[in-house]
Amino acid sequence: MTAPQAVVLVGGEGTRLRPLTDTRPKPMMPLVDRPFVAHQLDHLRRHGVQDVVFSCGYRPDALREFFGDGEGHGVRLRYVVDPEPLGTAGAVRNARDLIDADRILVFNGDILTDLDLTALVAQHERTGAEGTVALTPVDDPSAYGLVRLHDDRSVQEFLEKPSREDLRPGEPYLINAGTYVLEPAALSRIPAGVKVSIERQTFPLIAAERALYGFPSDAYWRDIGTPDSYLDAHMDVLSAAVGTNSPAGDAYLGPGTQVADGARVGPLASLGPGCVVADGAAVDRSVVGPGGRIGARASLRRAILGEGVVVGEEAVLHDGVVVGDRATVPAGVRLAGPVRVPTGSTAAEPAPAG
Numbered sequence: 001m002t003a004p005q006a007v008v009l010v011g012g013e014g015t016r017l018r019p020l021t022d023t024r025p026k027p028m029m030p031l032v033d034r035p036f037v038a039h040q041l042d043h044l045r046r047h048g049v050q051d052v053v054f055s056c057g058y059r060p061d062a063l064r065e066f067f068g069d070g071e072g073h074g075v076r077l078r079y080v081v082d083p084e085p086l087g088t089a090g091a092v093r094n095a096r097d098l099i100d101a102d103r104i105l106v107f108n109g110d111i112l113t114d115l116d117l118t119a120l121v122a123q124h125e126r127t128g129a130e131g132t133v134a135l136t137p138v139d140d141p142s143a144y145g146l147v148r149l150h151d152d153r154s155v156q157e158f159l160e161k162p163s164r165e166d167l168r169p170g171e172p173y174l175i176n177a178g179t180y181v182l183e184p185a186a187l188s189r190i191p192a193g194v195k196v197s198i199e200r201q202t203f204p205l206i207a208a209e210r211a212l213y214g215f216p217s218d219a220y221w222r223d224i225g226t227p228d229s230y231l232d233a234h235m236d237v238l239s240a241a242v243g244t245n246s247p248a249g250d251a252y253l254g255p256g257t258q259v260a261d262g263a264r265v266g267p268l269a270s271l272g273p274g275c276v277v278a279d280g281a282a283v284d285r286s287v288v289g290p291g292g293r294i295g296a297r298a299s300l301r302r303a304i305l306g307e308g309v310v311v312g313e314e315a316v317l318h319d320g321v322v323v324g325d326r327a328t329v330p331a332g333v334r335l336a337g338p339v340r341v342p343t344g345s346t347a348a349e350p351a352p353a354g
């Protein structure tokens with residue numbers, strides 16, 4: 001049995017994280033001191049997986065430039081690029097020429113987890129499955145793929161984004177955690193060169209033949225696909241709720257970042273390299289990209305700032321505000337809630353209602 005290879009899907013447009021993903025693919029979004037997908041490579045390496053294919057689509061150059069052939073990250077890394085968006089199954093199929101292992105591990109490129117991959121593969125072998133899907137418990141499965149299992153853990157039902165009628169209140173919901181083990185037979189089901197969704201098309205097909213299994217686990221799990229979950233992932237890394245190779249602590253300050261004596265940074269703030277925080281400013285539970293300038297007495301709370309954002313004196317960014325790269329929030333402007341400031345723009349305060 002050869003060591004498993006991994007295919008990491010990193011080609012989506014990341015629309016829910018716009019405008020931050022206007023300028024970078026979601027897997028290159030920083031998570032504390034490194035791009036998000038670097039944490040996934042760390043996780044793979046811990047389980048002995050050293051041969052990785054990045055299946056790219058949207059903005060592949062940023063990934064290539066940062067990771068190269070993977071040598072600096074302890075893995076052999078190769079790339080395939082969708083000629084056009086191929087969907088989650090098409091993107092796996094597109095990597096087929098680079099796969100020579102007996103089986104592959106597939107990862108969505110936006111999942112932070114400490115899942116025991118070794119145990120996942122062991123169950124896959126034991127059951128003789130064609131595919132095994134890692135599952136995680138959630139309270140509300142409606143934004144995910146709800147999976148129901150038979151007693152032997154074979155998949156009974158795979159319902160992508162279930163509607164209210166699909167749900168049975170009180171049921172312990174298990175969802176697709178975005179990590180799979182696939183046999184070559186599963187890959188052979190995916191037609192080449194066309195857009196195919198693994199969740200909506202391939203898995204229901206395999207499940208119908210009772211060859212798809214689930215692997216439920218209480219491991220730490222979070223997808224970083226929305227501003228809220230992206231922020232929460234930072235909180236979890238900084239508070240060591242999940243073990244990573246990033247530093248935990250009240251705040252992370254990138255190299256060269258300067259914080260004035262009278263400013264308060266933290267709890268749970270992450271500032272990229274080369275930021276400046278002026279006197280009297282407060283930054284908590286927020287993420288500030290490289291080169292951010294936070295003016296005197298400005299206040300950030302649950303805000304996400306892209307690269308090179310300038311926040312003026314006494315500006316207020318609270319409760320889910322997302323600011324695109326190189327945008328400016330002028331002095332005194334107050335923004336709160338799920339406001340998105342476009343890349344390179346100057347934010348204006350919302351007009352008072354009425």
Ligand code: GTP
Pocket residue numbers: 009010011012013014015016017026055056057082084085086087088091107108109110225
């Ligand atoms: P949203 O637009 O916000 O839904 O994000 P997304 O485009 O990343 O889609 P989603 O979160 O459903 O994708 C799950 C994973 O698959 C992510 O890691 C994506 O990068 C990846 N992915 C999604 N679609 C494609 C595709 O067509 N090609 C490739 N190569 N990867 C994809």
